[in-house]
Amino acid sequence: MVRIVRATQQEIQTGVQALRDGELVSFPTETVYGLGANAQNPAAVRKIFEAKGRPPTHPVIVHLDSPRFLHRWVREVPQIATRLADAFWPGPLTLVMPRASNVHDVITGGQDTIAIRVPAHPMAQQLLTAFGGGIAAPSANRYGRLSPTRAEHVREELGDAVRVILDGGECQIGLESTILAFEGESVRLLRPGSITATQIRAIVGELLVGPDSASPRVPGSEPRHYAPSTPMTLVPAGEIDAQADIASSGARRVAVLAQRLPLRAHKYATWINAGRKPESFGRDLYTNLRTLDKAGCYRILVQDVPDGDRWDAIRDRLRRAATSVAESNDGTGTMAVLP
Numbered sequence: 001m002v003r004i005v006r007a008t009q010q011e012i013q014t015g016v017q018a019l020r021d022g023e024l025v026s027f028p029t030e031t032v033y034g035l036g037a038n039a040q041n042p043a044a045v046r047k048i049f050e051a052k053g054r055p056p057t058h059p060v061i062v063h064l065d066s067p068r069f070l071h072r073w074v075r076e077v078p079q080i081a082t083r084l085a086d087a088f089w090p091g092p093l094t095l096v097m098p099r100a101s102n103v104h105d106v107i108t109g110g111q112d113t114i115a116i117r118v119p120a121h122p123m124a125q126q127l128l129t130a131f132g133g134g135i136a137a138p139s140a141n142r143y144g145r146l147s148p149t150r151a152e153h154v155r156e157e158l159g160d161a162v163r164v165i166l167d168g169g170e171c172q173i174g175l176e177s178t179i180l181a182f183e184g185e186s187v188r189l190l191r192p193g194s195i196t197a198t199q200i201r202a203i204v205g206e207l208l209v210g211p212d213s214a215s216p217r218v219p220g221s222e223p224r225h226y227a228p229s230t231p232m233t234l235v236p237a238g239e240i241d242a243q244a245d246i247a248s249s250g251a252r253r254v255a256v257l258a259q260r261l262p263l264r265a266h267k268y269a270t271w272i273n274a275g276r277k278p279e280s281f282g283r284d285l286y287t288n289l290r291t292l293d294k295a296g297c298y299r300i301l302v303q304d305v306p307d308g309d310r311w312d313a314i315r316d317r318l319r320r321a322a323t324s325v326a327e328s329n330d331g332t333g334t335m336a337v338l339p
């Protein structure tokens with residue numbers, strides 16, 4: 001069950017004080033939990049990179065409670081960005097815009113752009129408003145790993161590196177925000193999220209999809225990212241039962257993330273049926289992968305998801321989390337599951 005809670009003013013103040021002290025505060029957003037630091041304190045922002053084990057050149061998103069302080073961070077807000085902000089903020093949308101001159105390089109990875117997001121989660125809003133400034137925050141996971149969608153995931157990932165974890169329950173969307181960049185008059189989708197390409201086209205008309213060589217770097221788009229520790233393989237929908245049998249031959253335990261119940265009993269499979277709805281599949285994806293990662297299996301098989309842009313963000317994360325096709329496909333279309 002989704003649980004949206006409001007923190008007491010005292011709890012929010014504890015978070016605000018930690019931010020002012022240059023410490024890290026994890027807070028819930030509607031997408032995933034963020035690992036926050038005062039965006040105007042470069043030493044505090046550096047702690048984010050240390051805690052995550054993230055390369056220092058990777059830029060982070062600055063979170064604001066509303067667009068009212070945008071001019072402090074953005075040199076010039078493209079007109080089309082204003083339309084997008086009106087349509088989707090507060091919400092799961094990040095806009096990459098020209099940075100203001102006073103923005104520190106540690107935020108932008110030395111690039112000329114800055115990523116801004118106004119999250120909708122009430123506890124994120126409370127924290128941002130009480131803090132009164134920008135909070136730099138990537139997802140609160142170790143570099144390359146699954147993003148946290150519950151407070152206990154943050155503790156598992158980061159332990160003592162974070163001073164305060166605000167518990168806002170389970171994230172409602174469960175997948176990171178849609179990221180858009182602006183190139184002249186054009187808008188480019190850098191990372192798919194729950195706001196779909198169709199929804200964005202309804203506001204902007206044409207939409208370029210995927211980073212090109214001139215686009216700002218999006219480290220989250222590296223080939224292997226958002227990944228469990230257990231090797232993961234995508235399996236065509238119709239083959240999931242057969243592949244679960246092959247993979248568990250010799251009494252080896254295999255984990256399965258499917259969109260339906262198994263057709264027959266699989267003695268050595270830990271099977272999660274995550275259903276056929278993109279909203280709930282996406283909300284539960286990282287929690288399910290964490291569960292399967294801990295199930296003592298040598299491989300996770302994931303039933304590939306349907307076409308259609310409501311599945312784009314999920315498909316993107318699954319492709320990145322899966323091991324390479326070359327490793328698991330013998331080239332004939334039938335998958336040879338490796339030991």
Ligand code: TXA
Pocket residue numbers: 029031032033034035058059060061094096108111113114115117119137138139140175176177178179216217218219220221
């Ligand atoms: O939903 C979200 O976006 C979550 C919550 C906490 O807001 N945050 C998140 O942050 O996913 P992170 O750091 O895990 O992913 C942010 C992505 C990275 O791929 C980063 O490279 C990209 O945004 N990014 C940040 N600043 C950028 C910039 N100036 N230009 C291009 N990409 C940028």
Ligand code: MG
Pocket residue numbers: 138139147220
């Ligand atoms: Mg991340």
